[in-house]
Amino acid sequence: MKNVLLLKTKTTPTDPYENILKREDIKHSFIPLLTHKHIPEKCINLFKEEIDNIDYLIITSQRAVEALEQSILPALSESIINKIFNKPIFTVGPATADFLKRIGFNDIKGGINAGNGSILSDLIIEQPDEKYKTNKKGMFLVGEIRKDVIPRKLIPKGYDLTEVEVYATKAMENIKERFDAKMDQDNEDIVNYVVFFSPQGTDDIIKSDFSNSVVISIGPTTKDYLEKNHINVKGVCQKPNADSLIELLNEL
Structure with a gap:
């Protein structure tokens, strides 16, 4: 019987990984690794001062969506919020797109068609008539620690x-x-699949012995990190989402 350990915080109000693992009757558990603190002040001020000059938004993290919903939007007037919700917003993955739709955005681009920041950047570049390039201002809501794939692709262009x-x-x-x-539970509850979602917070975990577990990476960047630390990765999800994880679990 599969027993899957997911090295991530369970998202609220629902977690897509938990939903699909329950549906497939796969035993699973979560270990949260990271804690997040909202720092909304700069974003609030920019929206108040520059909302009419912002042409589109980019948001690739569910944590950034949570900061927007819980700490930024409540500090803004209804008129500014309505303007924000009507801006085109580019995002990565279906889960984040669903979050944005739920809180009120009307023009969501990317989502299921953009599995990572590189693909999303290409999607923005491919928009017709350079709609988001010439004399247009974009605002990218990010975390303190992030990859710079999107700005590295877009700004030089x-x-x-x-x-x-x-x-x-x-x-x-x-x-x-x-x-x-x-990992030290008795045999009937032994964890035999460990899923890594990011290098963040795993510095001590990667020193463990994984010889009795199947290690899965949610994407190629995390796979490279694990292999550099001499961990044998048995599988990489085709896309960083719950459906791809289930497909991989069924193959391994």
Whole structure:
């Protein structure tokens, strides 16, 4: 019987990985690795001062969506919020797109058609008539720690893109102890699949012995990180989503 350990915080109000694992009757558990603190002030001020000059938004993290919903929008007037919701917004993955739709955005681009930042950048570049390039201002809501794939692709091509930090991330305490406690359960509950979602917060975990577990990476960047640390990765999800994880679990 499969028993899957997901090295991530379970998202609220629902988690797509939990939903699909329950549906497939696969035993699973989560270990949260990171804690997030919203830092909304700069974003709030930019929306108040520049909302009419912002032509489109980019948001690739569910944590950034949470910061927007919980800490930024409540500090703004209804008229500014309506303007924000009517801006085109580019995002990565179906889960984040669903979050944006749920909170009120009307023109969501990317989503299921953009599995990572590189693909999303290409989608923006491929928009007709350089709609989001010439004399257009983009605003990218990001975390304190992030990849710079999108700005590296867009800015050299003439895109006016401003990155705005809306949350900070740090590793939680007692990660290794909580991980060991999950891995050391008796035989009927033994974890035999471990899913890594990001290098963040795994510094101590990667020192563990994975010889009795199947290690899965949610994407190629995390796979490279694990292999550099001498961990044998048995599978990489085709896309960073729950459906791809289930497909991979059924193959391994």
